[in-house]
Amino acid sequence: MMANTMESLIAKQDIADCLARYARGVDRTDGPLLHSCYWDDAIEEHGSSYVGPARAYVDGAIARLAGAGTMGHYLCNIHYEFDETGTVAWVETYVLTFARFPKAGEPWDTLTCARR
Numbered sequence: 001m002m003a004n005t006m007e008s009l010i011a012k013q014d015i016a017d018c019l020a021r022y023a024r025g026v027d028r029t030d031g032p033l034l035h036s037c038y039w040d041d042a043i044e045e046h047g048s049s050y051v052g053p054a055r056a057y058v059d060g061a062i063a064r065l066a067g068a069g070t071m072g073h074y075l076c077n078i079h080y081e082f083d084e085t086g087t088v089a090w091v092e093t094y095v096l097t098f099a100r101f102p103k104a105g106e107p108w109d110t111l112t113c114a115r116r
Contacts, residue, residue, distance in 0.1 A: 005086070012080050015091055023073035023095070029065045034058045047114070069100040069107065092116070 018037050025033035035058055038044070042054035050057050065071070076094035083089075097112040 008080075008082060008086055011082070011086070011089060015080065015089065016075075016078060019075055019078065019091075019093055023075055026061065026065070026073055027071050029062050029068075031058060031062045034062070067102075069102060071097070071099045073097050 021033055022037045024030070025037065035055065038054040038058070040055070043052065044054040044057035045051050046057060050060075074096045076096065077092075078094075079092045081090045093116050095112075095114050095116060097110075097114070099110045099112070101108050101110070
């Protein structure tokens with residue numbers, strides 16, 4: 001484990017800010033905000049449901065969620081590991097997602113727990 005340095009603390013905050021932007025972007029179906037979370041050539045590995053270009057994932061997610069009801073992504077534990085140079089990070093985040101979708105004219109509530 002790398003000792004905390006000013007650079008690693010700034011990196012951790014930048015990562016946490018990116019995760020918060022992602023949650024906010026999904027909850028508000030804000031494509032530009034979601035796109036800001038990825039490098040242009042990023043690959044999204046979204047569990048078993050999607051592996052491919054992040055740009056395509058974001059565009060598809062926005063299209064799928066456009067008619068959704070209420071949604072909230074809640075970030076929990078965030079674990080960071082940096083390589084010995086401090087230039088590569090591995091991050092694991094627990095997330096809880098509450099969503100209310102219309103189903104057969106009635107509200108349908110879901111609670112998803114995940115680790116990313």
